[in-house]
Amino acid sequence: xxxxxxxxxxxxxxxxxxxxxxxxxxxxxxxxxxxxxxxxxxxxxxxxxxxxxxxxxxxxxxxxxxxxxxxxxxxxxxxxxxxxxxxxxxxxxxxxxxxxxxxxxxxxxxxxxxxxxxxxxxxxxxxxxxxxxxxxxxxxxxxxxxxxxxxxxxxxxxxxxxxxxxxxxxxxxxxxxxxxxxxxxxxxxxxxxxxxxxxxxxxxxxxxxxxxxxxxxxxxxxxxxxxxxxxxxxxxxxxxxxxxxxxxxxxxxxxxxxxxxxxxxxxxxxxxxxxxxxxxxxxxxxxxxxxxxxxxxxxxxxxxxxxxxxxxxxxxxxxxxxxxxxx
Numbered sequence: 001x002x003x004x005x006x007x008x009x010x011x012x013x014x015x016x017x018x019x020x021x022x023x024x025x026x027x028x029x030x031x032x033x034x035x036x037x038x039x040x041x042x043x044x045x046x047x048x049x050x051x052x053x054x055x056x057x058x059x060x061x062x063x064x065x066x067x068x069x070x071x072x073x074x075x076x077x078x079x080x081x082x083x084x085x086x087x088x089x090x091x092x093x094x095x096x097x098x099x100x101x102x103x104x105x106x107x108x109x110x111x112x113x114x115x116x117x118x119x120x121x122x123x124x125x126x127x128x129x130x131x132x133x134x135x136x137x138x139x140x141x142x143x144x145x146x147x148x149x150x151x152x153x154x155x156x157x158x159x160x161x162x163x164x165x166x167x168x169x170x171x172x173x174x175x176x177x178x179x180x181x182x183x184x185x186x187x188x189x190x191x192x193x194x195x196x197x198x199x200x201x202x203x204x205x206x207x208x209x210x211x212x213x214x215x216x217x218x219x220x221x222x223x224x225x226x227x228x229x230x231x232x233x234x235x236x237x238x239x240x241x242x243x244x245x246x247x248x249x250x251x252x253x254x255x256x257x258x259x260x261x262x263x264x265x266x267x268x269x270x271x272x273x274x275x276x277x278x279x280x281x282x283x284x285x286x287x288x289x290x291x292x293x294x295x296x297x298x299x300x301x302x303x304x305x306x307x308x309x310x311x312x313x314x315x316x317x318x319x320x321x322x323x324x325x326x327x
Contacts, residue, residue, distance in 0.1 A: 001050050002024055002025060002026075004023075004024040004025065005020060005021060005024035005026070008020045008023075008024065009049075009050065012073075012074070012077070013070070013073045013074075014049055014070055014073075015043060015047050015048065015049045015070055015073070015074045016047065016048055016049075017045075017046060017047050017048070018031060018046045018047075018048070021048070031048070035048070038051075039052065041067070042119075043067070043070060043071050043074055043120050044071065044074070044075065044118060044119040044120030044121050045074065045075065045078050045120075045121070047074050047078075049067075049070055054066065064102045065091070065097075065102065067102070068088065068091065068102040068105060069091065069092075071104075071105040071120045071121070072084055072088050072091075072092070072105040072139070073139070074105075075105045075107065075120070075121045076105075076107075076139050076140075079107060079121075079123070080111075081109055081110055081111030082107035082108060082109050082110065082111075082123060083107065083108055083110055083128060083133050083140040083141060083142055084105070084106070084107055084139055084140065084141040084142065085106050085107055085108035085124060085126075085128075085141075085142045085146075085147065085150055086106035086108075086124070086142075086147065086150050086151050086154060087100035087101070087102070087106060087147075087151045087155070088105050088106040088107070089106070089141045089142045089144075089146075089147035089150075089151075090144075090147045090148065090151050090163055092136045092137065092139065092141050093136070093141070093144045093147060093167075094170070095144070095147075095148070095163050095166045095167060096162060096163070096166055096208045097151075097163075098159070098162055098208045098212075099155060099156065099158060099159040099162065100151065100155055100159060101155075103120070104117070104120055104121055104122040105120060105121050105122070106122050106124065107121070107122070107123045107124065108123070108124045108125075108126045108128055108142065108150075109123060109124070109125055109126065109128075110128045110133070124150075128142065128146075131143075132146045143181075144167055144173055145167075145173065145177045145178050145180070145181035146181055146185075147163075148160065148163045148164055148167055148178060148181070148194070148197075148198075149178070149181045149182055149185060149188075149191075149194045149198075150185075150188070150194075151163060152164075152190070152193050152194035152197050152198075153185075153188050153189065153190030153191055153193065153194050154190060156193060157193040157196055157197050157215070158197075158212060158215050159197075160193055160194050160196075160197025160198070161197045161200055161201060161211050161212075161214070161215050162208050162211045162212065163197075164178055164197050164198050164200075164201030164327075165201050165202060165203060165205040165210075165211040165214075166208075166211075167201075167203075168201055168202065168203030168326050168327030169203045169204075169205075169206070169326065173327070174327060175198065175201065175327040178198040178201070178327075179198055179199075181198075182194055182195045182198055200214075200215075200218070201327060202214070202227060202326065202327065203326030203327040204227040204228045204326055205227065206228070206243075207254065209254045209288075209290055209293065210243055210244075210254050212293045213243075213244070213252070213254050213288055213293065214227075214244075216293060216296045216299060216300060217244075217246075217252075217300065217303065219296065219300075220296065220297070220300030220304075222246060222300060222303060222304060222307070223246050223247045223307070225244035225245055225246045225252065226244070226245045227243070227244060228241055228242075228243070229241065229242050229244075229245040231251070231278060231281065231283070233277070233281070239274060239277045239278060239281070240274045240277075240278065242278070245283075246303070246307055247307060247311060249282075249283060249284060249307070249310040249311055250283070250284045250285075250286060250303070250306055250307045250310050251278055251283050251284065251285045251286070252286050252287075252288060252303060253285065253286070253287050253288070254287075254288050254289075255287050255288070255289050255290075282310075283310070284306050284307070284309060284310035286302070286303055286306045288303075
């Protein structure tokens with residue numbers, strides 16, 4: 001990319017148009033050749049981005065997120081009478097958008113006009129009130145409560161739980177606000193999934209994985225767990241805070257993509273020592289990894305067997321205190 005086009009793209013936030021490229025001295029054939037070779041990527045509305053400065057080891061999900069945000073900003077500038085909505089709005093609010101399709105930027109019309117779907121963009125038809133619109137980074141975006149409800153309506157209950165859990169971890173969002181958003185849009189298609197997700201949500205779930213694991217356990221009839229429980233020794237000293245405690249006997253910990261980058265050996269030994277002490281107090285300990293969430297029946301059966309194994313006798317346990325429910 002020559003210097004003139006670099007300046008134009010930087011001013012736009014990282015993207016440029018075909019007219020921009022032509023004005024910077026490129027021909028249509030050169031533009032097409034760069035797209036074919038992967039030097040430039042086409043977004044939509046005849047707009048492009050040069051990805052060569054991006055990290056070469058960027059994970060696929062981060063790559064998709066980067067492209068999605070570029071698409072949102074590009075389309076926001078070129079569309080009229082719309083606000084950013086659905087998973088695009090949720091992302092701008094800082095919520096995790098696991099399980100959503102990021103191939104298109106989502107908008108909702110605030111003026112007259114119909115829905116449309118094109119390359120990289122989907123415009124929804126709907127009514128948006130002024131109190132449901134906020135400004136984030138210079139963009140008009142649906143409120144966090146509405147973004148959660150509209151995304152859950154168009155994706156799944158599990159996605160809705162992930163979003164609602166994350167929102168409740170970040171004050172000032174409350175369950176009452178989420179419930180009010182559900183009631184306000186009670187005629188939307190897909191609303192039962194959004195309503196169920198909001199009612200199930202719990203801000204004590206500290207990650208996407210923990211939210212999904214709660215859904216898995218509930219779907220398979222396992223006991224409702226206590227979240228973020230502090231387990232103490234006989235003298236009242238804290239052994240650790242655990243993700244889930246089932247039926248007072250089985251600790252379930254979610255292990256994400258592991259966190260032992262520095263001093264890995266020390267961290268592993270500390271975790272083993274912690275787990276040994278929990279077992280000494282009479283608790284069973286089961287661990288669930290990210291890949292286990294994609295084997296729900298097998299994972300639930302394993303947890304059920306572990307729970308049965310520790311259900312007989314409660315031992316001499318002292319635990320303080322389940323984390324307060326947030327939201």
